[in-house]
Amino acid sequence: MEKEDIRITNAIVHIMDSTIGMPVLSDAVLDHGSDLGDFLRSHIHRIITGDEIKNCSFMKDESKVYELLKDWDDEKFVLISQEIGKLLYTIMNQNIEIPPADLMVVTYTIEQHPYLALLKMNYKTSYTHMTNEDPWGNNNDIIKQKAILPGETQKLTEAAVINMEDFAISLIEKKYDVNGVKTNYFSSLFLGCKGTLSSKTKLAIVARVVEDVQKKYYNESEQFEVQMETKSIINQELAEKGSLDIPVVMDKIFKEKAELKEEVQEKMEKYNLTSEPVAPQNPNTTKKFGKQHLMTDTGIEIKIPMEEYNNKNAVEFITNPDGSISVLIKNIGSITSK
Numbered sequence: 443m444e445k446e447d448i449r450i451t452n453a454i455v456h457i458m459d460s461t462i463g464m465p466v467l468s469d470a471v472l473d474h475g476s477d478l479g480d481f482l483r484s485h486i487h488r489i490i491t492g493d494e495i496k497n498c499s500f501m502k503d504e505s506k507v508y509e510l511l512k513d514w515d516d517e518k519f520v521l522i523s524q525e526i527g528k529l530l531y532t533i534m535n536q537n538i539e540i541p542p543a544d545l546m547v548v549t550y551t552i553e554q555h556p557y558l559a560l561l562k563m564n565y566k567t568s569y570t571h572m573t574n575e576d577p578w579g580n581n582n583d584i585i586k587q588k589a590i591l592p593g594e595t596q597k598l599t600e601a602a603v604i605n606m607e608d609f610a611i612s613l614i615e616k617k618y619d620v621n622g623v624k625t626n627y628f629s630s631l632f633l634g635c636k637g638t639l640s641s642k643t644k645l646a647i648v649a650r651v652v653e654d655v656q657k658k659y660y661n662e663s664e665q666f667e668v669q670m671e672t673k674s675i676i677n678q679e680l681a682e683k684g685s686l687d688i689p690v691v692m693d694k695i696f697k698e699k700a701e702l703k704e705e706v707q708e709k710m711e712k713y714n715l716t717s718e719p720v721a722p723q724n725p726n727t728t729k730k731f732g733k734q735h736l737m738t739d740t741g742i743e744i745k746i747p748m749e750e751y752n753n754k755n756a757v758e759f760i761t762n763p764d765g766s767i768s769v770l771i772k773n774i775g776s777i778t779s780k
Contacts, residue, residue, distance in 0.1 A: 443552065445487040450474045452519050452549045453482060456527035458534055458562070459542040459589070465531040467524045482548055484594040486559050489601050490612055493645075493727040498611040498629060498637025505634025511558065514606055516549070523547035526560065533631050539619040540627060541565065544591060549606075556606040561598060562628070566590040600628045611635050641722040644715055648686065649676070651709045652695060655702055663765060670734050670751070671695070677731040677748045685721035736769075744769060 453474045457466035472478060489495060500508040506529055510522050527545050534540045546561040568590045574581040592598060599616040613635070615628040629635050639647070656668050675694050679686050688710055696702045710716050722728055734746040750756040758770040 443487075443491065445483050447552050448483045448486055448550050449552070450479050450482055450548060450550045452516070453478070454520060454523045454547050456523065456545045456547070458527065458531050458545050459565075460531070460534045460538065460540070461542055463535070465527055467527055469520060471520065481594055482546065482550075482559075482561075485561055485592075485598060485601070486548070486550065486603065488597065489559075489614060490603055491723055492597075492614070493642035493722045493724045494597075494614045494640050495612045496614070496629070496637045496640050498613050498633070498635040500609055500611065500633070500635050507633050508609065511604065511606070511609065519547075519549065530562070530632055533627060537618065537620050537627065541618075542589075543600075544589075558604045558606055560602045560604070560633075562600040563591045564599060566592060602628070602633060611637065613637065614640075639713065639715075641720060642724075642727050644713070644720045645686070645722055645727060647713050647715065648688065648691075648710070648720060651706055652692075655706050655709075658705075659699075659702055666736070666767075667759070670736075673731055673734060674748060674752060677728075680722070680728050680731060683719075685719040687719045688716050 453472045454468050454470070455472060456468055459466070474482065502508050502512075507526060510525050514522075526547060530545060534542070541564045543562045543564045546559070546563060548559040548561065550557050550559065565588060567586060567588050569584055569586055572583050572585050574583065598614065601614050603612040604610070611633065613629055613633070615626050617624040617626055619625070620627055620631070625631070629637070652672055653669065656665060656672070660668055672695050675691060676686065679691055679694075689707075692703050692706055696706070707716065732748050734744075734748065734751045736744040736746070738744075746757055756772055758772065760768040760770060762768060
């Protein structure tokens with residue numbers, strides 16, 4: 443799906459500045475011409491193609507947002523967006539750790555399928571110039587602006603894209619303190635939905651669980667080798683299949699070590715990660731598996747592209763009789779200093 447496939451139909455912005463005690467709700471839609479349209483498309487595209495999204499569904503008996511959306515009427519776009527803004531502002535006003543923002547409510551289509559985007563754009567602080575005129579000429583000054591919106595290339599931390607045909611939700615969110623507890627307020631308190639972990643989180647959990655088990659069962663001198671091999675296996679699976687089938691990958695990593703596989707399996711089941719493949723979309727999510735990044739006890743850092751790590755004519759790890767390790771880099775044509 444390309445960014446140009448997103449066709450904006452309506453957009454409105456409501457000011458959710460919790461420092462002023464009440465929301466400033468707009469009564470008119472925005473002119474979503476070329477500049478604003480590109481801005482909105484960029485943010486929506488980044489959300490739906492990223493690996494931070496959680497696939498969620500409304501808790502229909504509890505969700506006030508679902509009650510507003512279930513009988514959608516385009517003619518009531520402004521009114522419904524205002525009610526959504528009020529719900530969000532009430533939560534923000536009761537929990538001061540949630541940052542102030544503008545709420546962009548956007549309807550759009552992709553291949554004639556309707557969607558609704560709720561984009562919470564947390565304010566950034568920045569500086570700009572200001573010119574004052576007086577009888578003696580211009581006086582240029584620098585002023586601080588505290589309500590700058592995230593740029594096209596910046597990631598939002600809280601946003602939802604809702605399929606208006608089946609009300610499936612693609613969500614990104616960040617935890618904030620709610621009554622002293624770190625809470626995913628955007629899903630639990632605002633939208634009233636629940637769902638799965640994001641692909642990025644799933645991949646991180648897989649890597650962490652495997653590493654924890656390896657640290658438990660291998661001594662320190664063995665760990666770097668099994669961890670490098672694990673990284674190579676994961677990278678190869680992602681490159682060839684675009685996803686990780688957890689049982690298959692665990693068989694390749696632990697081979698005949700049934701006890702280790704069983705322990706990993708138990709840990710994965712706690713996160714419901716054994717039934718479906720982990721399928722990241724964004725290359726940035728899998729980028730770290732494309733290189734071996736080693737650090738020696740003497741402070742030397744070595745970065746090896748995975749294709750070179752797997753090439754025995756390029757690099758070799760040698761265990762010396764005294765237990766120390768030598769790294770032999772072979773067939774170097776030239777070296778540059780950076």
